Amino acid sequence: MSADPTITIKEAPEPRGPxxxxxxxxxxxxxxxxxxRDPKSGDFVKGGFEAEFNQAIDNxxxxxxxxxxxxxxxxxxxxxxxxxKDLDAMNRIYGERFHDPLPARTSFGAAFLWKGAKxxxxxxxTLD
Amino acid sequence: MTTAHRGVVSRRGPKPTxxxxxxxxxxxxxxxxxxxxxxxxSGELVEGGMAxxxxxxxxxxxxILEECGSSLDRVIRTQIMYTDAADVEAMDQVYxxxxxxxxxxxxxxxxxxxxxEPGTELVRVQIDCVAQVG
Numbered sequence: 414m415s416a417d418p419t420i421t422i423k424e425a426p427e428p429r430g431p432x433x434x435x436x437x438x439x440x441x442x443x444x445x446x447x448x449x450r451d452p453k454s455g456d457f458v459k460g461g462f463e464a465e466f467n468q469a470i471d472n473x474x475x476x477x478x479x480x481x482x483x484x485x486x487x488x489x490x491x492x493x494x495x496x497x498k499d500l501d502a503m504n505r506i507y508g509e510r511f512h513d514p515l516p517a518r519t520s521f522g523a524a525f526l527w528k529g530a531k532x533x534x535x536x537x538x539t540l541d
Numbered sequence: 542m543t544t545a546h547r548g549v550v551s552r553r554g555p556k557p558t559x560x561x562x563x564x565x566x567x568x569x570x571x572x573x574x575x576x577x578x579x580x581x582x583s584g585e586l587v588e589g590g591m592a593x594x595x596x597x598x599x600x601x602x603x604x605i606l607e608e609c610g611s612s613l614d615r616v617i618r619t620q621i622m623y624t625d626a627a628d629v630e631a632m633d634q635v636y637x638x639x640x641x642x643x644x645x646x647x648x649x650x651x652x653x654x655x656x657x658e659p660g661t662e663l664v665r666v667q668i669d670c671v672a673q674v675g
Binding site for chain 1: 624
């Protein structure tokens with residue numbers, strides 16, 4: 414490895430554990446799962462599932478931008494959420510935020526997420 | 542299927558208990574099967590709860606990565622599944638001790654259960670990864 418392949422930015426919530434925001438390899442950028450924490454305060458945004466999911470996507474978007482990519486270049490997204498009742502809201506917000514060409518997607522219910530987060534999303538995106 | 546695809550089973554990892562190798566290598570990347578805290582010799586879960594299991598699981602990853610010509614500092618992304626929210630600090634402490642810069646990206650979440658056989662103690666955590674080779 415030559416240059417540092419990792420990216421951690423101020424425009425996304427500071428990592429609360431031993432991980433970076435993004436790491437590049439082979440023309441792809443991999444993004445750590447983001448939750449609905451405000452990048453400035455580090456706290457969860459208020460407003461329930463919808464606010465948290467929008468903020469999580471905002472965080473992913475900021476990280477992708479810093480890495481030289483964008484939401485349009487996401488090839489795969491992965492979403493974990495805790496409450497089955499939030500499925501419709503998840504799909505609606507996701508549809509508002511992601512556009513053609515849409516990424517492949519895996520989503521599923523988790524037993525729990527970090528510190529009571531309702532949802533998280535990670536992704537892999539191209540850099541070209 | 543090209544010859545560039547390679548399934549890897551290492552003597553230094555716990556024997557796979559199903560239809561999977563320890564890792565699959567292709568091009569400049571290797572994908573490693575999720576590892577639990579099993580002792581490679583006995584196949585049994587190690588003692589020590591989350592901390593013991595996490596440390597052993599990462600040792601298993603490390604051994605498999607080395608077999609593939611990679612290493613922990615070339616891990617790009619990890620996924621961690623764990624069964625008890627109260628284990629998160631212990632999980633992070635071990636992870637932080639075992640991984641050093643450049644750190645991988647990470648996705649972790651809580652699951653209802655993890656495969657328990659062949660040990661008797663419950664599997665509390667498993668971790669997989671994708672890493673760079675060379």
